[in-house]
Amino acid sequence: MSCRDVRKKMTAWGARSLSGEEARAMAAHLSDCRSCRRRSEVAWLKHRLLEATRAEGGDLSAHFLMQLRARLGATAPVTPSLWEGVRAFGQALAFTAVLVLMLIVGIHLYIRQEIVAENTDFFRLVAERNFSSSEQVILADDRDLTSDQVLRALIAERGQR
Amino acid sequence: MGREKLVRSGVEVHDDELVERTLAGDRDAFDMLVTRYSRSVFNLAGRFFRQPEAREDITQETFIKAYQSLHTYRRGASFERWLMRITINACYDELRRLKRRQEFNLADLTDDEVRWLEDALAKPALEKFEQAERNEQAAALAEKLLQTLSPEDRMVLLLYERDGLSTAEIAEITSWSRSKVKVRLFRARRALEKRIRRLLTAVESRSEQEKR
Numbered sequence: 001m002s003c004r005d006v007r008k009k010m011t012a013w014g015a016r017s018l019s020g021e022e023a024r025a026m027a028a029h030l031s032d033c034r035s036c037r038r039r040s041e042v043a044w045l046k047h048r049l050l051e052a053t054r055a056e057g058g059d060l061s062a063h064f065l066m067q068l069r070a071r072l073g074a075t076a077p078v079t080p081s082l083w084e085g086v087r088a089f090g091q092a093l094a095f096t097a098v099l100v101l102m103l104i105v106g107i108h109l110y111i112r113q114e115i116v117a118e119n120t121d122f123f124r125l126v127a128e129r130n131f132s133s134s135e136q137v138i139l140a141d142d143r144d145l146t147s148d149q150v151l152r153a154l155i156a157e158r159g160q161r
Numbered sequence: 162m163g164r165e166k167l168v169r170s171g172v173e174v175h176d177d178e179l180v181e182r183t184l185a186g187d188r189d190a191f192d193m194l195v196t197r198y199s200r201s202v203f204n205l206a207g208r209f210f211r212q213p214e215a216r217e218d219i220t221q222e223t224f225i226k227a228y229q230s231l232h233t234y235r236r237g238a239s240f241e242r243w244l245m246r247i248t249i250n251a252c253y254d255e256l257r258r259l260k261r262r263q264e265f266n267l268a269d270l271t272d273d274e275v276r277w278l279e280d281a282l283a284k285p286a287l288e289k290f291e292q293a294e295r296n297e298q299a300a301a302l303a304e305k306l307l308q309t310l311s312p313e314d315r316m317v318l319l320l321y322e323r324d325g326l327s328t329a330e331i332a333e334i335t336s337w338s339r340s341k342v343k344v345r346l347f348r349a350r351r352a353l354e355k356r357i358r359r360l361l362t363a364v365e366s367r368s369e370q371e372k373r
Contacts, residue, residue, distance in 0.1 A: 042357045050323040052299035055207030077231045
């Protein structure tokens with residue numbers, strides 16, 4: 001029996017539910033293997049301790065029903081009326097609506113804040129930048145702009161330098 | 162049908178009918194439900210609490226909760242199963258209420274409990290302990306060890322390891338998902354084994370010191 005086989009049967013060993021042959025093979029392995037022996041001790045103790053937690057017999061006291069009646073008092077069981085049902089539904093609906101509203105407002109504020117921050121950064125950078133003449137040609141948003149025009153602008157810019 | 166009907170004065174009374182009558186203000190109908198199921202509730206509480214007083218308190222709490230929320234019971238469903246869920250919740254609440262130990266050392270054990278552990282280690286044949294099963298030292302030691310676990314872990318461990326319920330059955334009675342039960346079981350087993358291993362090491366080193 002290998003350590004692996006032994007460990008698979010550890011719970012059954014702990015519960016002393018192995019067959020005679022298996023138990024003998026297990027015992028032979030445990031006498032030689034210190035690590036498995038410790039595991040078997042833990043398994044056995046775990047089984048014993050958990051078994052010890054079982055409640056032993058016992059029964060309800062003779063006064064149980066009387067005490068229960070006294071605790072319940074003269075009250076009738078809760079029977080919700082139609083009005084109470086409607087009111088509970090309304091409350092749940094209002095609560096959900098408030099939650100959804102808060103969520104929408106939160107998301108809206110968050111997105112708005114993000115865009116404003118991004119826009120601010122973008123426009124500030126643009127404002128601080130000195131565009132070259134060729135860049136100005138490209139950014140002019142001329143729909144008829146051709147590659148020749150861009151090339152000419154670049155050559156002219158180079159000539160200026 | 163079994164427990165769902167009760168023969169009384171030659172007439173079978175179904176759980177649902179008793180529930181209806183209770184809701185209409187008939188206290189005797191509720192007494193019949195209590196009589197019918199109090200033993201089952203008491204036994205179920207016994208899976209988590211050994212003392213009869215604690216089990217009786219849980220039983221009372223269960224029936225009070227059941228009485229107060231009787232209108233939520235869906236007619237046609239199993240009343241016993243509905244009641245068992247309330248019982249499990251009551252047990253869970255009680256376990257949560259109990260103070261949880263953070264750590265557990267050899268110093269926390271009484272002399273009797275240490276002796277029990279030493280005997281358990283010293284006698285490899287262990288038959289002696291089979292005969293002396295369910296002794297008080299073992300129960301007290303087990304209680305101390307279990308107190309270090311969370312209520313969920315404790316419930317799952319007892320139901321699976323000791324009572325032999327499957328993870329599906331535990332999931333059903335606790336209303337937890339099967340994956341939650343499996344995760345809890347894995348953690349609980351590992352935690353308990355770790356504590357037992359630590360205790361054994363402490364007992365062994367103490368015995369060696371005493372020999373010297």
